[in-house]
Structures are given as structure tokens and as C-alpha cells.
Amino acid sequence: MRQSSLITTALLAMVSFATVACSDATEEKTAAATPAAATTAPVAAPALPTDIPEGMGVLPTSVPVPADNPQTAEKVELGKKLYFEPALSKSGNFSCNSCHNLGTGGVDNQQFSIGHKWQRGGRNAPTVLNAAFWSAQFWDGRAPLLEDQAKGPPLNPVEMSSMSEATVVARLNEAGYAPLFESVFGKVSLNYDNMAKAIAAFERTLITPDAPFDLYLQGKGDISEAAKRGMQKSAEVGCTSCHSGPLFTNNSFQKFAYGTDAGVKSVTGKDEDDHLFRVQSWRNVALTAPYFHDGAVKTLDEAVRIMARTQLDTELSDADSADIVEFLKTLTGKQPEVTFPVLPRPEGHALTWSD
Amino acid sequence: MRQSSLITTALLAMVSFATVACSDATEEKTAAATPAAATTAPVAAPALPTDIPEGMGVLPTSVPVPADNPQTAEKVELGKKLYFEPALSKSGNFSCNSCHNLGTGGVDNQQFSIGHKWQRGGRNAPTVLNAAFWSAQFWDGRAPLLEDQAKGPPLNPVEMSSMSEATVVARLNEAGYAPLFESVFGKVSLNYDNMAKAIAAFERTLITPDAPFDLYLQGKGDISEAAKRGMQKSAEVGCTSCHSGPLFTNNSFQKFAYGTDAGVKSVTGKDEDDHLFRVQSWRNVALTAPYFHDGAVKTLDEAVRIMARTQLDTELSDADSADIVEFLKTLTGKQPEVTFPVLPRPEGHALTWSD
Numbered sequence: 093m094r095q096s097s098l099i100t101t102a103l104l105a106m107v108s109f110a111t112v113a114c115s116d117a118t119e120e121k122t123a124a125a126t127p128a129a130a131t132t133a134p135v136a137a138p139a140l141p142t143d144i145p146e147g148m149g150v151l152p153t154s155v156p157v158p159a160d161n162p163q164t165a166e167k168v169e170l171g172k173k174l175y176f177e178p179a180l181s182k183s184g185n186f187s188c189n190s191c192h193n194l195g196t197g198g199v200d201n202q203q204f205s206i207g208h209k210w211q212r213g214g215r216n217a218p219t220v221l222n223a224a225f226w227s228a229q230f231w232d233g234r235a236p237l238l239e240d241q242a243k244g245p246p247l248n249p250v251e252m253s254s255m256s257e258a259t260v261v262a263r264l265n266e267a268g269y270a271p272l273f274e275s276v277f278g279k280v281s282l283n284y285d286n287m288a289k290a291i292a293a294f295e296r297t298l299i300t301p302d303a304p305f306d307l308y309l310q311g312k313g314d315i316s317e318a319a320k321r322g323m324q325k326s327a328e329v330g331c332t333s334c335h336s337g338p339l340f341t342n343n344s345f346q347k348f349a350y351g352t353d354a355g356v357k358s359v360t361g362k363d364e365d366d367h368l369f370r371v372q373s374w375r376n377v378a379l380t381a382p383y384f385h386d387g388a389v390k391t392l393d394e395a396v397r398i399m400a401r402t403q404l405d406t407e408l409s410d411a412d413s414a415d416i417v418e419f420l421k422t423l424t425g426k427q428p429e430v431t432f433p434v435l436p437r438p439e440g441h442a443l444t445w446s447d
Numbered sequence: 448m449r450q451s452s453l454i455t456t457a458l459l460a461m462v463s464f465a466t467v468a469c470s471d472a473t474e475e476k477t478a479a480a481t482p483a484a485a486t487t488a489p490v491a492a493p494a495l496p497t498d499i500p501e502g503m504g505v506l507p508t509s510v511p512v513p514a515d516n517p518q519t520a521e522k523v524e525l526g527k528k529l530y531f532e533p534a535l536s537k538s539g540n541f542s543c544n545s546c547h548n549l550g551t552g553g554v555d556n557q558q559f560s561i562g563h564k565w566q567r568g569g570r571n572a573p574t575v576l577n578a579a580f581w582s583a584q585f586w587d588g589r590a591p592l593l594e595d596q597a598k599g600p601p602l603n604p605v606e607m608s609s610m611s612e613a614t615v616v617a618r619l620n621e622a623g624y625a626p627l628f629e630s631v632f633g634k635v636s637l638n639y640d641n642m643a644k645a646i647a648a649f650e651r652t653l654i655t656p657d658a659p660f661d662l663y664l665q666g667k668g669d670i671s672e673a674a675k676r677g678m679q680k681s682a683e684v685g686c687t688s689c690h691s692g693p694l695f696t697n698n699s700f701q702k703f704a705y706g707t708d709a710g711v712k713s714v715t716g717k718d719e720d721d722h723l724f725r726v727q728s729w730r731n732v733a734l735t736a737p738y739f740h741d742g743a744v745k746t747l748d749e750a751v752r753i754m755a756r757t758q759l760d761t762e763l764s765d766a767d768s769a770d771i772v773e774f775l776k777t778l779t780g781k782q783p784e785v786t787f788p789v790l791p792r793p794e795g796h797a798l799t800w801s802d
Contacts, residue, residue, distance in 0.1 A: 196533075
């Protein structure tokens, strides 16, 4: 396993983390996500399954939280407003939720997201769901924390395209955010760093527990025989050497000999980082098509086969691939239940947008 | 007062209406909107104000409902999903909420909304809030009912730009909406008409009660002295001959000798309809800048002065205009509290979008 210096940084950053229960300090609840997430209440409590492959487990109920950005209910609420805030974008057209839509698995299901003036990004938008668990953000891990990631899109010229941190802060100020920031962060605290902290705090509530697989593990529900076969098969062929543990990712960076994107090397410039990408979680993967960093793979079945071929030198049979897909579908958790925020706005005049 | 044949149609349509209490058949609640909507609880119950200009009143608590589209909780919930559904758009980028954002007064605060491939519409997006009360929809009233209005944007080439009703229905079917429609409308009921009915049912829940003015009228709160002067002044100069009643619109069409847009004439082709527009409500007007059908007027103060000048031949003093604006700000009601919907999606593959 090769890891870049970026990962070391990310792991070091974890040292100062506390963890909080996901339900702490937030009103956000979870709601039944899709028909796939619904389970039938068992007639009698079934025996706990005994044949679970090593390492697989129930999604944790607490997330790591940086020591300098503790969760509070008020901060989460502010972060939610900012997450849905089109004023982060130059045009007033895009919020975080535009590409990381909480109604559709935390993604937009586009190959490449639509950004400012209909430009397209260069990588597939990853889901925000459970992102609090990752060791680093972005496909190439260039942002150690959610706080770092949140600062990117508002200024990215093909995404929200705001001119500068100062521009964003000025617009939030005009919208009427200053008192909300001061209530959370203290006096004269409306700034870009705190904006990112609030968004990150909200994102730490976007956890998807109680997937059918989790309920199955706890004796609270069942999954299909095909899914059970897929669970065994995924371990047998070696998928779970990287897609391991309750998160179904070991949070490492791995060489993915696919496509032309240089991955981590595009950040570090080092040959040793060529085609390294952060291992993606399987959690909610049935909702996040199309697949891979280039979004070029349209179906989960095809994605599974390509991964087996390139990473494990294995040609999956139709039956095995179908079983693994059935298993992956059991990892769709309950989606966050979010009350749509009412955003602060000046009275009697509009904010200024431009192309 | 001149009214077009369109209005007659709209009023006839009202005959078959029932009304329902706004809180019926829906989980949607209302939440404090903006600082302006907050009121201080009185120490003792104040006397009811006695000097309210004729016709002004508390926002009704029930909305007209067409006999062929009764409200049900399940239909409202389906309509909410569709309201937030980017699959109505060809690109997968726009939902109803993109331009009629429930976080920002039911509008996008753009002069002209951004649509497919960054095209701009030709008229300012009106608010969806309280639209259930209007006699007709669109600035030119070309849609008698919310059901008619909802069918427009998905197919409008500069808005959502879907190719046909069949295309939209096929995409909703692929997303997994068929069972939801069948539960609400019966077997084989996923069609464009029912889509519009469900959206309209949801929109009928988007009512904004308890504006400071409403609380003042009921002896539950107070408004500023400036607002009280503005209230009297607006009646005195004649604004409320059209912006009348609890809705602050008499739901008529009036000649607005402003700009180059022909208004109702652009629909009927009749000279008598030239520059006729539906009288806009003052409810939540402080949130819906920029103003007028061309969105060219940036401030409420300027909008008030232009209206007084063109419609009433009155030049308002700075003080009177400021007072009227203060009054208008008291008409911002509690904004609907909406739980963000989780949308149906196929598992393991994405819907197909295109430019």
C-alpha cells in the first residue's frame, strides 16, 4: 500500500479529534431513504448472523470532530443555512446542495456537475453523506478536513466562481448573516474560516445509519440471499481488503489503474502519487451513480466488474457481480431528515449577482 | 378597471372551488422567517387597533381548492418531492425550487431566472408563497390554476427545457415515482396532469400567516409608528384600491404603463389587453426584490415610488415612501417549514441528463 504525504497530514490531523454521537447537538433526524432502505420488522428476534466477513460492522454512531470546531446545535443550524445558500455563488444559482443534493444521496447523479455559466467540473461530485468519516476530502484527498473542503467550491471558477473570500464574506454580510455568526462564534466573526467551520459542523450530522445491512447485523432485519452471497463473495475476491470495516473503506489511498486522471499526483506532482485515489466508501453507493472519479461508468454492476478486474485481476461471473451489487444495495442507509432552512436576506432589495 | 377575457375564465374556474384550512392535510408548518417577522410578546393584551384602513385584514387561513384536486397529506408529500425534483429538467439541474426557492421568499432574487444552458427567462420569477390565493398564475394570468402553471416550466425551452410531457413522465417513471403516484391517484396514474396536480397541492400549503401586521390586527403584537403611518398613507394615496383586502391584491388585471412588456396582450393579442398585468400581492414583498415583471427595479422604495407615479399620478415624499416601505415590511409572514424530501431514484444507475 502506497500512501502520499497528504495522507500522513490527514492522519496527523486526526490526532486532535474528539468524537461526538451523530445525534448530538443537532435537530437533524434520519428518514427512510428509498424502498431499499425499508425493512420488515421480524416476527421474532432472529439470531445474530454469525458468518459476517472479518471487519464488516455497523456504521458508527459518532463522528470525529476537530478540537477547534466543536459541534453545537446553533452552529449546525447556521451551517445548514450556508449549505443551502446560493449566495456562496457569484451567480446566485448554486449552493452546496446543488451538486451534493441531500434529496438524492448527497450527489447530483451527473457525470460532471454543472457550474458557473454551465461549465462542467473535471471530476464526479462525491457524496457528502458520511463524509465526516473520511480521512481526507476530494478524490485526491487534497483537503484533510471538511473545513478545508468547504472553502473550495465557492471560489472554484468552474463551480460557484465567487471572486474571493472577501467577496463571499461581503455577500453573506449583506444577506444578514453577521448576527448569526456572532451568536455562534462571538463578536466580529463573520469570516470565511468560520463559514467553513459551520458548514463542516452541519455536514458532520449527515450520517446514514440503519441500512438494511446494519439492521441485519444487529438482528433487526434481514437481507436477501443474493445479498448474503454477495457479502461473502466481496470478501472472498478481496474487495474488502480496501473497502474494509464498518465504513467499507480503510480510508487509504490506492493506485487505480483506470482512466487518465493522475489523482493525488495532480496535487503533489510526485510520480509515486500517480493514479492514487482515496478508497471510496460503499455506504450509499447504490445512490451515487454514475461511478468513479470520471463518472464515466453508468452502472454499479459495471463499476464492480471494473474494480475486480483492475484492482484484483479477477473477472467476475455475471452471477457473482449481480450478488455483489445486491449486497451493495443493502448499504443504503436512512437519509438525513433536514428541515429546509429559511435564509437571511435584506428587506426590500436583492443581493447582487453576476455572470 | 379593465379586465381581460382571461380573468373571466379564471374567475369562473373559482366557482368549482372548495376551500381548506391551510393546515389541513399537510405536515408543513411555518417557521419564523426573518428578523422582521419576529414580534415581541405583549406584556398585557393590547386593545385591538381601531384605525385600520377599510378592507385590510388578517391573511385567510384557508385556500381555494379545485373540486377535482382535493388536498390529501400523501398528495402534498408527493407534490413536495416533485417541487424539489431536478428530474423535471432536461439537464437534471433545475427544480421548481431553483427559481421559487422556499428558503428565500419563494423567489430567486434574480432579475430573470437562470435556465437551461444558462439562458435567462423574460420575466421576473413571482413568488410561490400564497400563490394559492391568486385568481390566476403568471404575470399575464395565462394559467388559471396552479395546476396549469405547474405544467409550464418543465417544457419551457429557456427554463427546464424538457422535450415533451412524455419525456418528463418517462424520467419520473425511471426515477421510481410510479408507486407514489398510484398510491395517491390510483392505478397507472403517473402522467403529466397528475404531476401538476400534486405540485399544486403542495403549493397550496405554502401560506405565510402571522406577519407582524396580522399579529398587530389581532392584538398579538405591534408594528412601528412608521409602519402605521405607512399603512394609513398607502390607503390615503390610493394604493389599496387595487392592493386591497387581506391579500393586498384584488386579484384584478390592471394597466401598468411601465416598460415594453405587453402583458396580457402577449397572450391574447388584443389591444385592449396591452400592458395589463395581474395586481401583485404585497404579502412578503420585502423578500421578493428585484421588482416588477421585468425585475429592473432594485429596491422596494423605488418600486413604491414608481407605482405611485404611474398608477396614481402621485409623487411620494421621501418620508411617505419610507413609511410605506416600513408598512410593507410588516407583511412578511412566517415562512413555510418544509422537510427536505428524499427523492426516489433507481438503484445502481443514474437517470439520463443532457444539454
